[in-house]
Amino acid sequence: MKLSRCFEDSSNNLLGIFTKLQKDYFAHLSKDKKQKESLFEHSKLVLDYCIKLSNAHGVENVVDCHIDNLIQTLQIENQVEWMNLYKEAFLGAILYHDLGKINPNFQILKMENESFLQNKNLSIQSNHSFLGAYIYSNLFFKQIYENKKLNEEEQLSLYFLVLLFSSAIIKHHNPTIDLSLNFDEKQVDDCFSFLKIYCIQLDELFCKSFFVGAQDILNSFNDLCGKTEVYFPLFSTTKLLYSLLTASDFYATNEFMSKIKIDEFGVLTPDEKERLIEKFRSVKPYNKDLYSKLEHYHLYPFEQLIERNNQNLNILRQKLTAEMVFNLRNNTNKHCFYIEAPTGAGKTNLSLAFSTELLSVDPSLNKIFYVFPFTTLITQTFNSIKEALDVNNDFIIQLHSKAGFHESGDGSYGNKKRLFVDNLFVNYPIALMSHIRFFDVLKGNEKESNYLLHRMCNSIVIIDEIQTYNPEHWDKIVYFIANYARLFNIRFLIMSATLPKIDALHDQLKGTFVSLISNRESYFTNPNFSGRVSFDFSLMNRKRPDNSEKEAYLFELSAFLFEKAEQYALNSNGHVKVLIEFITKKTASSFFSIITQDEKYSEYEALLLSGDILEFRRKEIIGSIKASKFSKVIVVSTQVVEAGADIDMDLGFKDRSLIDSDEQLAGRINRNASKENCTVYLFDCDKTSTIYGSDTRYKIQQTDKDIFDDYKDILVKKQFHALYEKVFEEKRKKMKSNFYASWQYYQYFKDFNFSKLHSEFELIENNDSQQLFIPVSIPLKYFENHSDLKRMEMLSDDEEFVLGSKVFDVYQRSIRCESEDYVIKQIEMKKLGSIMSQFCISVYKKQLDAISGMLDPYKSKYGFNYLLNWKQCYSPEYGFDSKKIEAGIFL
Secondary structure (H helix, E strand, C coil), rough: CCCCCCCCHHHHHHHHHHHHHHCEEEECCCCCCCHHHHHHHHHHHHHHHHHHHHHCCHHHEEEEEECCCCCCCCCCHHHHHHHHHHHHHHHHHHCCCCHHHCCCCHHHHHCCCCCCCCCCCCCCCCCCCHHHHHHHHHHHHHHHHHHCCCCCCHHHHHHHHHHHHHHHCCCCCCEEECCCCCCCCCHHHEEEEEEECCCCCCHHHHHHHHHHCCHHHHHHHHHHCCCCCHHHHHHHHHHHHHHHHHHHHHHHHHHHHHHCCCCCCCCCCCHHHHHHHHCCCCCCCCHHHHHHHHHHHHHHCCHHHCCHHHHHHHHHHHHHHHHHHHHHHCCCCCCEEEEEEECCCHHHHHHHHHHHHHHHHHHCCCCECCCEEHHHHHHHHHHHHHHHCCCCCCEEECCCCCCCCCCCCCCHHHHHHHHHHHHHHCCCCCCEEEEEHHHHHHHHHHHHHHHHHHHCCCEEEEEECHHHHHHHHHHHHHHHHHHHHHCCCCEEEEEECCCCCHHHHHHCCCCCEEEECCHHHHCCHHHHHHHCCCECCHHHHHCCCCCCHHHHHHHHHHHHHHHHHHHHHCCCCCEEEEEECCCCCCHHHHHHHHHHCCCCHCCCCCCCCCCCCCHHHHHHHHHHHHHCCEEEEEEEEEEEHCCCCCCCEEEEECCCCCHHHHHHHHHHCCCCCCCCCEEEEEEECCCCHHHHHHHHHHHHHHHHHHHHHHHHHHCCCCCHHHHHHHHHHHHHHHHHCCCCCCCCCCHHHHHHHHHHHHHHCCCCCCCCCCCECCCCEHHHHHHHHHHHHCCCCCEEECCCEHHHHHHHHHHHHHHHHHCHHHHHHHHHHHHHHHHHHCCCEECCCHHHHHHHHHCCCCCCCCCEEEEEEHCCCCEEECCCCCCCCCHHHHH
């Protein structure tokens, strides 16, 4: 097939339209109103940034991949003509997005251009977006109609594509994008007269027919294509256009307004890739050893690694990595990979080996994204990567609410403006983010999340702990991943200790993912991994207590725990670390009260870790455990301990729930497999359905006889596949034969309903939780950027503590203060958000109602509920005092 014209060649043809303008039209006015940017200057600058972004991220190749896919799916015969028009329409939507600024009302009201008179009868008023879309569309409708090489079906598909692309123009100043099909007829009529300004000669009824009949064009297109495979490429190419358009527009506008030119977009150069590869293979001694003896470790016999000791554990980790490397080298042309590795295998190191291997073989790959469900994992991995690759903040960024504003460089005013842009567009070669943010980029219709989509082109994406996602959405997750992988040249690595390959959910996607660990059972059943902890189910024989029996049950449980802890300490020089996890905060709090008031626990330090505990206290608890501050310690927790808590305990106790959740708790026990006699005791205290009732895994655990009966074997022998095969089977039944049914999620692709594609796929369901600000005093050592805290006057007189009351006062002033400098205000708010997160917990409406008398109604108007009289009901060490609040409210 003959290649299509490249972006740079097409741009020369497209720029000619601006020579038709007979008057001076302006696009922007500087803040001091002394400088005006012409429409041509702005459009040309947008085009320049579009080309720069395309070159940096390899966007044009991704667009070509979409075109090739659509040509095959739509069975296009006149391929060269069709692809050239498609590509010009794509680029034209970016270059021509502001053509509507010729609106005289815009010129006189927004640009103060006295060459024009206001037209008060114009239905579009001073709006330029719809007018721009109208002019753009008719330019291409004309070209398509006049191209006699195209057949009617090919013309129809291009008409629809132009309408689809025009939505990006219509919505380029909106916070969201959706396909526009319903147009105001008066506005359509009013726009026609503006075509002559660009010397576009068309019949008015011809122009009008496309907008009045937009829905008919979609319906005809759907009748024509008949293949479901066509819809995702159209969805993703429109989102990519919207991303590139809004990003290029922002960069160009920023250059005019701030005089800051951006030429670097946070991608890895060939030299930087070589450096990262070399650093990974040399900084850590075990990686240097691995790559010097890669084949040796790959061929190392499993039978020689049966004995439990540190040496064999380390050899197993090397063997696992070597196996992954060899399997990857045999499949470098694939896009989706899967690693199922046992706890303690070193998944971060595995992921870095995966990334550096791909960087060494595919020159187009130039960015790495890490995706996690918990901020604790983001922070831990951020620090591990910096250490392993010997990189600084110029190379890597972590994105979450607690991270604040990412700083690098010299801190000057101009540098801050540049840093704001880099933070907004994540212009860093390695980025770590939450799963919510990442999937919002892939599926979302919001402008700011979509800014990042063009950066996904030609990248490596590592997704960890995928089993934590709601099973309801697993089919959507794999569908988005598999499609983006092939169309955007993204190399995905999915990692989990329990979940098998989720591509099995889709018949048409089955086999898409390549397992990089061939001998899964040999690793999971090896005593160095499987013998790390043993499970004890004796407590499961006791009847689950009802409310009247709960207190007695917890007293018995505390006695059992004490006995086992003392036994362990006796054989461990008087040292023991115990972790006990409950399903509800209420039960955890009750148990905590029992052991803190029991004399026999006088030698034990009891620590409470729940959703009511502030971040700094969680860090304090984890830090004290890692530093072995206490010879005997008991951590009483809820499921928050599963959220990536970096602790290594000796004994575990858990109120059984999901098998995944039980395994997560086990992952906090004897993490480095260096101790003996480490046991996890499962018990049955609260109803699992309280938290997990709607989870498919729980339903199958309870209703499927095989799974119910084999629960112990699945957990002990790590046979998680047995459960997930049932989960997948249940999910496939629902999907079969109604994949694109009117009531199914996938129908939204056919309708091009971008908002529904976003809102109906939520990894975390909306609930009625709100942020509660608790104005405690937090030691300064738990914060970074001490100079900011001092400058903002948030410190105590001795400068040892950050005072919550002062933090909130600064926040209130910032909210009310009108700042002339938007960028500096946004930077300050980002920093403030990070600081305030240290004083906040999430609470439900019922909980807020229970403490309503202790809230400050005036301060609770600013997006946070302010707990004024917090000492009456709360302490940083123990959370809420259930005796002073209605006990049943705080689950």
